[in-house]
Amino acid sequence: MEIESHGHLPFLDTEIIRRDSKALFRVYRKPTNKDDLLHFYSAHNERTKVGVVIGFFLRALRICSREFLEDEILRIKSTFRALCYPEGLLSNSLRKARDIRQRKNPINRKDKQFLIVPGSDFSRLLGDAVRPLGLEVVNDTGKRIKQLVTPTSSITNNLSIIYKIPCGGCEKSYYGESYRGLETRIKEHKADLRHHRLSNAMVNHVEQEGHLPDWQQAEIIRKGLRKGQRKVIEALYISTNSNINQKVGNIKWTKYTAEYAKMRNCPNTAPT
Template sequence: MESEADNKLLFLDVLVQRQGNRLNTSVYRKPTHQYIYSSSCHSIQVKRGVIVTLTRRAKNICSTPQSLSAELDHLRYVFTKYNEYPSPFVTQTINNTLDSTTKPPRQQTAPFTISLPYIGSTSHHIRRLLKQQADIDVTFQRGNSIQNLLQATGRPRSSQKQDPSGVVYHIECDCGDSYVGETSRPLTLRIKEHQASVRKNYSKSAIADHIKAHPNHNIKWDKTRTIVRNQSDYKIQ
């Protein structure tokens, strides 16, 4: 339901801009975007992976050298200025990601690999001991957080399995227009947020804007479908 404005059109994390008879693309991010802080309890591999992923996204989306350069400058500034990552770490990670040299696949050196919750420096000690004493490789996954354990009401989260997270989804209006969105959270939760935006007439929602402009239209909530699903459900390892 996004419409072109000032020769620009937003689609997921892509900004499409009409310039003459050409369509150029660059990265689009919501004003509320945020990244892992340098002091957060995540392994260095996860923090490096965030920068690698954002750099690859910029490389894949940006259609001009100017837009790619601007996006990489933004990443360097945000991670060093606001997230307090060491500048050499950020720069080296970005440069290594941009390097087109084919890197050989990582060889598994141990016969067994296990996944453990990451709890800081203790996790690294455990990994080193398991490798030295039992020849076992260890990967890390995110442990429980307050967000995992509590809802906004203060009640514990239900043990019932939620819908898979990390999907691109499609919502249709009875007029034929449709909305395509993406979320890293359970789809049912994101749909409830869309419905609340329509009820409360929030202008931050493209669906709510559509209903505001066309009050006689009806959104086919029950026809919402998943286009792409992240099989790992955004699980960090």
């Protein structure tokens, strides 16, 4: 609990000063404060840097009494100059902060629509162009440091597969994808048959046609794939081969696109 000392009382980021019969206010900084803030040459986009500066000016405008406001503004400018911020950026940010402070009807963010785009000079021009339409451009932050330094998973995992289980009574086959290998998937399909789970396409085929799967001819047709590749290639096999699958897969190939992929013999897509 803070205690008033010599007419000064810090409360959060505000310092309350008792002078005669009135209270004055200014920004409070802890004695250990080093103004170690976002450097202008950091990897953040310019919108983020401008937002930080405007935030500091807004805090000064909202907290400081008239007697302390100018000193606080000078300190903010001096702090960011030391971090290589251009003088023009600081002046424009102060002007924007004053404009925001003087608004009588604050913008209701719930009524605004946002467009997320990568940060660039073009995104700032785009933001100015679409703002009259009620859209606000927001820049994404790109990859985090963790994503840059963490090794990606290998695609050589032989359990990550596309597989085929032929029907024992007709020319159709079931096509599937898994990251747990063919043996595990066959056990699961057999369990679905034993328990008569109609959510399984092979169970439905047995129910309707009386044809059992030919487990002995089950085979791996692709392996060592990432998840996204598995989804795309599984859907391609389903759309270009006679099958008993109930679903077309996560990707819906058009007839002509699928045939083109087969014709071009695209790596990681064309059936073998």
